[in-house]
Amino acid sequence: xxxxxxxxxxxxxxxxxxxxxxxxxxxxxxxxxxxxxxxxxxxxxxxxxxxxxxxxxxxxxxxxxxxxxxxxxxxxxxxxxxxxxxxxxxxxxxxxxxxxxxxxxxxxxxxxxxxxxxxxxxxxxxxxxxxxxxxxxxxxxxxxxxxxxxxxxxxxxxxxxxxxxxxxxxxxxxxxxxxxxxxxxxxxxxxxxxxxxxxxxxxxxxxxxxxxxxxxxxxxxxxxxxxxxxxxxxxxxxxxxxxxxxxxxxxxxxxxxxxxxxxxxxxxxxxxxxxxxxxxxxxxxxxxxxxxxxxx
Numbered sequence: 001x002x003x004x005x006x007x008x009x010x011x012x013x014x015x016x017x018x019x020x021x022x023x024x025x026x027x028x029x030x031x032x033x034x035x036x037x038x039x040x041x042x043x044x045x046x047x048x049x050x051x052x053x054x055x056x057x058x059x060x061x062x063x064x065x066x067x068x069x070x071x072x073x074x075x076x077x078x079x080x081x082x083x084x085x086x087x088x089x090x091x092x093x094x095x096x097x098x099x100x101x102x103x104x105x106x107x108x109x110x111x112x113x114x115x116x117x118x119x120x121x122x123x124x125x126x127x128x129x130x131x132x133x134x135x136x137x138x139x140x141x142x143x144x145x146x147x148x149x150x151x152x153x154x155x156x157x158x159x160x161x162x163x164x165x166x167x168x169x170x171x172x173x174x175x176x177x178x179x180x181x182x183x184x185x186x187x188x189x190x191x192x193x194x195x196x197x198x199x200x201x202x203x204x205x206x207x208x209x210x211x212x213x214x215x216x217x218x219x220x221x222x223x224x225x226x227x228x229x230x231x232x233x234x235x236x237x238x239x240x241x242x243x244x245x246x247x248x249x250x251x252x253x254x255x256x257x258x259x260x261x262x263x264x265x266x267x268x269x270x271x272x273x274x275x276x277x278x279x280x281x282x283x284x285x286x287x288x289x290x291x292x293x294x295x296x
Contacts, residue, residue: 190216
């Protein structure tokens with residue numbers, strides 16, 4: 001009941017009884033499953049790419065699991081990012097989901113009717129890796145491989161910090177609080193990943209994007225994938241954008257196109273940061289490859 005009350009179309013602001021019901025559901029969820037720690041087992045059903053459907057058991061109070069349902073019901077969850085990746089997946093043969101969390105984009109790729117390639121999911125959270133593995137096994141998603149580690153600029157172990165409420169896990173300084181408690185995760189350089197190189201990547205690693213790129217210099221130069229990544233730094237995509245630009249990429253700001261038909265726009269970002277402000281989702285395209293990816 002609570003998940004159903006919380007679902008809404010993000011493109012339309014909830015009003016009236018819908019808004020009241022959502023606030024009630026959020027409060028009840030925090031009390032029942034946060035404070036009282038009651039279990040919230042649910043069954044999640046998805047349409048599979050080959051036809052038919054599959055179902056698997058989920059932790060129903062976790063808001064991340066509502067994302068895919070919201071996308072299918074309302075089309076609004078991270079609409080610009082989802083529409084962009086869905087369009088690119090149709091032209092892709094290998095997808096890396098870096099910072100996969102519970103696997104929203106992994107599941108989008110695995111259920112994409114025109115994507116026939118392999119999916120490799122990377123995350124530093126054992127909890128998230130277990131969740132994606134269980135999902136893939138239950139649904140029979142044979143093209144999904146959970147790597148079981150994160151990516152960085154070196155291989156080994158690194159200190160992490162986890163936000164239980166938001167199900168976010170991020171890399172922190174070696175001398176940080178998480179390191180003192182012995183909370184660590186395995187990381188690997190992108191260049192050391194012994195799998196086919198991607199032609200499409202999504203990277204959302206909580207401000208650790210630059211380290212991921214620095215650990216993949218050789219792969220980026222040789223295989224030149226299209227990359228959807230986050231940058232919260234003003235002007236030109238910050239250091240991560242500057243690194244990619246130095247390695248032959250053009251950087252674009254991804255935003256939803258206004259109008260009755262859902263769509264996205266890619267707006268060029270100049271190296272001098274002419275388009276300033278916070279760019280949360282950027283797209284890096286190898287110079288000269290625009291026709292391959294965006295041509296009719």
